[in-house]
Amino acid sequence: MPDRRGATLLEDLPEEIINKILVLLASKDAGRCRAVNTSWRSATSTPEFMLEHHRRQPSLPIVDGCGKPANQVVLGDVCAGASNQQLWPFLSGSKHRSRNEPIAVCDGFLIVSWGYEFYICNPVTRKHALLPQPQVGQGIDNTMVGFYQHHPTGEYRVLWVSRSHQTSESSLYVLTVGSDRPRRISVRMPTVLSSSAEEELWNKLIYSYCSSPVHHRGSLHWYPYGTSDITGGGGDIIVFDTEAESFRWMRSPTQPCNHSKLFDMEGTLAFWGRSVSNTSMDVWEMQDYEAEIWAFRYRIDVSTVEASRQLYLTSFKKKKTRPLDSAVRLFNDMAVLNERELLVRFNHQHVLRCDIDGKFLGIVNIGKSQYRMWLTPHRLKESIVPIPGHEMQEDEEPPFSTGHV
Template structure:
């Protein structure tokens, strides 16, 4: 019913209209609505609503704040053609300093390691829980190499490499979030042990695409003798296979998702003057298409022209090589962030056009490009019986 001034209240609207309004709200505002009344709390707590809300959230690159306090990092208009872009900061908690490590991301959940402990966290709901590890012992090394949703069961599962420390002998384990019983899985691949033991040292985090996890570990073509050096883990059948890279010359590579398409960032050496980007043209046939090459010398020329056009003093030239090839984030289909060194991140277009330099030597932009992306989720952590630690293992600056 309208109030005494004749205004229509939110609760006067039909239920389906209310749900359509609530699902458009940011995650923080949904949380505020839940404390208004029981009806809003119920409406926003159904699995259907939470899934629909999650699907509408933008996918933001995660940057590591390296222990410095910050809120969401927003890269403003650095030049013509560059748009405002928001990055999600992963920050260490005050007591745990910079010892935290972001191990994996899936559906708005993070897996964070600290010393010998692993946590699953939801940065939006500020909830976290201690994860059981597949093996225990003073000289046992457990490493998270994958995190995924097993669609046949709806369970969230963690893929581990586990074995004696300083040893090449290890096993693969799958642990369901909310369960303390790890499952050992078998791998049917030629040279299988050497191959999947390289996953922990992969240049990039696992890329989710078409229901599988993808890695491009360094040196896999040295083991297999061919260009099938991309490791693929089918999350439904929980089995491994190999996939072709676009070129035999891809010694250093970094897989990433470019607006729903599997892409590869490659170079011949770790420090390169140019970087090639390939996109998957046909996933089933494993065929790739060359998309573009970014030449650092062209970027430097473009930068100096941009600064001159703004009548600014000519600045010191950039390094001629990219020092950290695997430190890159995709902002959208036409913009990339590339880490040059410990002080500068280059922002450029796919045509090599200069769009700005982010000085990460400044405290407000202190960051490391993690390769992970986050879509906010208000879904609770699975498994109510999971042990919770007293102090959150990380912070996000998301207040």
């Protein structure tokens, strides 16, 4: 019924209309609605609602603030102006920063290491749970190399490499989140590898900068340096089929690159490579996955970005002498914001926004006293879905101290 002023209250609307409104809310607002009344709590707690709400969330890059104002910050895609960025610091600063750094992200869940233990957490619901490791004991190292959703079952799974110091042998394990028993799997390769070559493959997965594989078409994709030396030219991208639980090789674009990475470009497997001269960044996307055909998309030139940035500074700010390390001299990393806008890290202190034509759009600023930033390989897609199968704890104490601030 209308209130005394004649206005219709939200509670008076049909249930299906209320649900359509609630599913459009931001994650933290949807969570707060659960405290309003019993009917809203019930409506926002069904699996159907939580999955639909998660489906509508954008996948946003994570910027590492190196402790100030927060270790990890989600950067939203609002507009080009740095002052209007949507920021969500979800891991607060810590004197022991290396202990609570995310090492794997899938959808709305993060896996964080704390000492020798690993936790899965949902920063929206502020819950976490301890993950059991494959083998625990002296002389055993467990390394997490993949975190993914197994589409046939909907389960979230963790891929581990467990290594013994005494025998130097490595084993592969899969842990279903919610289970207490990691499952050892046999390694199946498309070609027969010697034991030394297989061990070298594990070294590539463990020690190279590929700890965040790209999950595409039910497979995990890594691009560690020097893989083609192991595969005998069969490919330089390592692919793990999460359904068949087998490995295969894939070829990357053939152009020579000084520094390269795989990434997800709005649901498409993509590849960027810095030129040998460090003056440009080329971007390809997978045109035909089965035939392993890549298509060149665009090139970003350092000189174009720097010229656009100088014009921006001259037009909107007082002209100042810039220290040498603030100039755009090379590209170190990249993340996609949308069809035309990118985040680019060009040194240890600056992350900028530019478009695919090399036009400078602004410097990322996540804190007044920020002096260092790192563009991580992770992206977060917020979710109010609970962590499967665990008695969860509130993140009010270490190792996390997470939440919206």
